[in-house]
Amino acid sequence: MEHIELFFKSIFIDNMVFATFLGMCSYLAVSKKVSTAVGLGAAVIFVLVVTVPLNWLLDQYILQPGALGKWLGEDYASYDLSFLSFIMFIATIATMVQLVEIIVEKFAPALYNSLGIFLPLIAVNCAILGGSLFMQSREIPTIGLATTYGLGSGIGWFLAILAIAAIREKIRYSNVPPALRGLGITFIITGLMAIGFMSFGGMLTGGDEESKNETPEVVEKIELEKEEIIKDTGAEHSQSIADNTIKVVE
Amino acid sequence: MGLLSKKDTKLITDPLADNNPITIQVLGICSALAITAELKASIVMSISVLFVLGVGNVVVSLMRNIIPSKIRIIVQLVVVAALVIIVDQVLKAFAYELSKTLSVFVGLIITNCIIMGRFEAFALGNGPWRSFLDGIGNAAGYGAILIIVGFFRELLGSGTLLGFKVLGDPIEKTGLYAIGYENNGFMLLSPMALIVVGVIIWVQRTRNKALVEDH
Numbered sequence: 491m492e493h494i495e496l497f498f499k500s501i502f503i504d505n506m507v508f509a510t511f512l513g514m515c516s517y518l519a520v521s522k523k524v525s526t527a528v529g530l531g532a533a534v535i536f537v538l539v540v541t542v543p544l545n546w547l548l549d550q551y552i553l554q555p556g557a558l559g560k561w562l563g564e565d566y567a568s569y570d571l572s573f574l575s576f577i578m579f580i581a582t583i584a585t586m587v588q589l590v591e592i593i594v595e596k597f598a599p600a601l602y603n604s605l606g607i608f609l610p611l612i613a614v615n616c617a618i619l620g621g622s623l624f625m626q627s628r629e630i631p632t633i634g635l636a637t638t639y640g641l642g643s644g645i646g647w648f649l650a651i652l653a654i655a656a657i658r659e660k661i662r663y664s665n666v667p668p669a670l671r672g673l674g675i676t677f678i679i680t681g682l683m684a685i686g687f688m689s690f691g692g693m694l695t696g697g698d699e700e701s702k703n704e705t706p707e708v709v710e711k712i713e714l715e716k717e718e719i720i721k722d723t724g725a726e727h728s729q730s731i732a733d734n735t736i737k738v739v740e
Numbered sequence: 741m742g743l744l745s746k747k748d749t750k751l752i753t754d755p756l757a758d759n760n761p762i763t764i765q766v767l768g769i770c771s772a773l774a775i776t777a778e779l780k781a782s783i784v785m786s787i788s789v790l791f792v793l794g795v796g797n798v799v800v801s802l803m804r805n806i807i808p809s810k811i812r813i814i815v816q817l818v819v820v821a822a823l824v825i826i827v828d829q830v831l832k833a834f835a836y837e838l839s840k841t842l843s844v845f846v847g848l849i850i851t852n853c854i855i856m857g858r859f860e861a862f863a864l865g866n867g868p869w870r871s872f873l874d875g876i877g878n879a880a881g882y883g884a885i886l887i888i889v890g891f892f893r894e895l896l897g898s899g900t901l902l903g904f905k906v907l908g909d910p911i912e913k914t915g916l917y918a919i920g921y922e923n924n925g926f927m928l929l930s931p932m933a934l935i936v937v938g939v940i941i942w943v944q945r946t947r948n949k950a951l952v953e954d955h
Contacts, residue, residue, distance in 0.1 A: 509930060514769040515853035573829060576847050577821040584814050613813060616770035616851040623844035668952050669945035670938075673766060677938030684931035 493638045496630075500642030502690035506617050507650035508683060510624075513617030517651055518676060527655035528648075530612075535644030537590060537612050538621050541583050542640030543633050545622040548578055553626075579622045587613045617647050654680060751873040755881035758948060761854045762885045763941045768854030772886055773933040775845050779902050782890030784831070784838055786883025788846065790876065792823045793855055797875030800863040807864075816859045817850065824849045854882055889936050897927030 506512040513534070520530045551557055553575045559567025591609045595602045612618060621643050630636050657679055666675050761767045768789075775781045799819050800807075807815050828846045831839040839846065849855065858878050863871040894900055899907040899916075908915015910923060926932060945952050 511773040511930065511933070512770055512848070514773065515767060518766050518769065573825060576825055576828070576850055577818065580817050580821050580850055581814075584817055613817070614851050614853065614856050616848050616853075619851045620770075620844060620848055623847050627844055667942075668949075670942050671952060673763070674938050674941040674945065677934050677941060681931040681934035681938060684934060685929075688929065688931065 492635065496635055497638050497642040498693065500639050501646040501649065502687065503693060504624075504643070505646040505650060505687050505690075506620065506643050507647060507680070508687040510620065512620035513615050513647055516612075516615050516617075517647075517654065517680075518673065521651055521655040521658055521676070524652065524655045524659060527651045531644075531648030531651045533609055533612055534615065534617055534647050535641065537583070537587060537609075537618055538640040538644035538647075539637060540590065540640075541586050541618060542621050542625050542643075543637045544582055544586065545579050546625055546630065546633055546636035548582060549575065549626050553578060575623075575626060580619060583618050583622070584613045617643070650683070653683065748870065748873055751870060752877035752880070755874075755877040756884060757881075758950075760881045760885065760944075761857075761878050762882055762937070763944055765854075765857065767857045768852045768882050769937075770848060770852060772882065773889075773937065774930065775842055776886055776889040776933050776936075777893050777897065777928050777930075778841075779887065779890040779894045781838065781841050782886040783883075784835065785842065785845070786879070786886050788827045788831070789849060789852065789854070789882055790879040791827060792820060792849055793858060793875040793879040794872055795875075796820055796823055796855060797858060797863040797871040798868045800859045801866060801868045801871035804864050812864070813856075816856060819859075820850050820855055854878060885937070885940065888940060889933060892936055893927045893932060896924050897932075899923050 504510065507514065507517055516530060521527050549557075551560060553571050555570035555572060556567045558569050558571070559565075587609055591602075594609070621640055624643075625636055625639055630639055654676065658676065661675065661679075670678070755761055759765065762769060762772060772785075775785050796816075796819055800816060803815070824847065827849070828839070831842070831846060858875060862874045866874070891901070894902075895906070899905060899910060905915075907921065908917045910917050
């Protein structure tokens with residue numbers, strides 16, 4: 491149940507492109523044709539599924555305060571290496587991307603031909619590093635959930651780029667004002683799609699709102715939503731998830 | 741400008757207008773949009789990128805002859821990551837609240853395409869001084885857009901600028917609120933950042949027809 495919830499949450503509610511604007515550069519640059527968009531989207535899913543759990547392991551056993559103490563003994567329990575997380579994460583991602591590229595080239599040449607040119611691009615795609623950083627800041631508790639989170643975010647990104655590529659293919663036949671053509675209209679369409687995706691926000695909290703009638707002020711609505719999310723998921727880690735959601739909403 | 745030759749000045753002024761990294765080169769959008777709900781966060785983000793890009797460009801430019809081209813991406817990533825760690829630690833030490841607001845987006849400066857883009861396109865082929873100017877210019881162009889977006893979103897969304905209530909008090913109904921003005925809370929939501937940038941692109945391309953794309 492936890493897995494299903496996180497899976498749908500990361501696809502729709504915390505969609506990488508529409509809620510947090512991650513991977514926008516390649517999203518805008520590679521969305522002119524559906525076929526290339528599918529290639530890049532598949533590569534992103536693939537790399538996220540591999541790197542998020544790996545970085546989860548790094549985070550749990552090396553980077554977190556006291557993490558070294560878990561396996562090196564009490565002497566090392568006082569170390570806090572969390573400031574190294576950026577460099578460790580990006581190194582893992584860059585290495586994994588290279589490794590994946592080599593393996594895919596060797597064992598699945600057909601896949602390599604379709605994904606090949608996108609793989610190096612992915613090392614510097616913010617969606618990949620963002621996936622790992624959100625995994626860290628939301629304190630995802632188990633490696634299984636981290637994999638689910640990677641898969642869900644990847645699929646969310648895939649959906650977003652697929653949708654915008656399809657729209658851009660069609661919009662070529664419409665009469666867009668000259669100054670808006672290309673980049674401008676893509677931005678505005680993405681904005682509208684993001685507004686559409688916001689309606690998924692009630693998906694996990696839907697139906698539980700009756701009990702919260704004691705604070706009806708609009709000003710406190712955001713605070714209220716935060717409480718709801720915490721109450722619904724129940725688990726301790728949801729505080730940070732809720733914080734992130736609110737931050738993005740704000 | 742005795743210090744800068746005409747060509748050098750162009751390096752700084754070009755990215756501010758007709759070669760803007762966000763609206764023309766389509767670089768660095770990832771982290772640009774999410775943090776622009778307040779002006780303060782936009783300014784801090786711009787300064788961080790200014791530092792990382794300025795210093796990073798110089799470092800990469802100094803190393804350009806000794807980096808083997810096969811591993812240059814990873815070398816560049818390490819340079820950026822080291823600089824971003826400095827920024828992150830400084831923010832945590834001196835502006836803790838703000839570093840919480842920026843959350844993972846400070847870390848995401850590493851994969852900000854603008855930085856890798858300038859390293860690849862400029863610093864690898866030019867001397868340190870010119871690279872420095874190019875870095876400053878591009879970061880300023882990026883910052884300019886961030887600040888414009890942040891300005892409008894904070895002003896229209898919460899009626900404040902840098903936290904000061906410039907339009908009056910919405911609860912006590914002073915200033916503009918006395919005549920029935922309401923804040924547009926929608927401006928604070930993330931999709932509006934995209935639409936504001938879209939409008940900036942629209943205005944810019946209407947003024948300069950040479951920039952118009954044919955689909």
